[in-house]
Amino acid sequence: MKALDKVHEFHNAFGVNVEDQPNIPSVERCELRQNIIQEEVNELKAAWESGNLVEVADALADIHYVVMGTVLEFGLQDKYAEIFSEVHRSNMSKLDENGKPLYREDGKVIKSNLYTKPDIKKILTP
Numbered sequence: 001m002k003a004l005d006k007v008h009e010f011h012n013a014f015g016v017n018v019e020d021q022p023n024i025p026s027v028e029r030c031e032l033r034q035n036i037i038q039e040e041v042n043e044l045k046a047a048w049e050s051g052n053l054v055e056v057a058d059a060l061a062d063i064h065y066v067v068m069g070t071v072l073e074f075g076l077q078d079k080y081a082e083i084f085s086e087v088h089r090s091n092m093s094k095l096d097e098n099g100k101p102l103y104r105e106d107g108k109v110i111k112s113n114l115y116t117k118p119d120i121k122k123i124l125t126p
Contacts (some may be wrong), residue, residue, distance in 0.1 A: 004077055019075030022124055031049040033070045040066055082123050090118035 001009075011018050019030065024030065040062045047055035071080050096102055096112040104110050 003064060004071065007065055008072055008074050008077070010065075011069060011072055011097060016069065016073070018077075022075045022079065025073050025082050029073060033066070037070070039061065050114065059082045079123050083118075083120055086118045086120060086123060090116060 008018060010016070012118065019025070025033075040059055043058035044056065044063065047053075047059050071077055076083065091109075093114055093116045094101065094109055094111045095114065097114060102112055103112045
């Protein structure tokens with residue numbers, strides 16, 4: 001069973017909303033999702049700061065779980081694999097003309113002049 005299917009099972013068992021079509025939920029639901037994601041990110045930070053790899057792994061899985069739940073609440077489950085692939089394609093276009101990555105001073109990968117934005121609209125537009 002894929003991660004998204006497992007989270008769908010959780011949503012069904014606990015009565016958490018799952019939209020059938022792409023949709024932005026109420027402000028309250030969006031804020032709840034954001035707050036839950038932030039809580040999990042805070043737990044990740046606390047885990048790595050304490051050097052606890054078990055807690056790091058747990059926090060990473062929790063973040064993934066909550067994000068997959070957010071995909072379901074926004075009704076993006078049927079399009080998500082394609083959306084993710086399009087974002088990956090876009091991210092790979094950050095390589096320069098020699099196929100090399102460019103980095104910011106802090107180590108973050110930055111866009112080359114070959115970068116193209118992900119076209120999510122084409123995926124969501126029927």
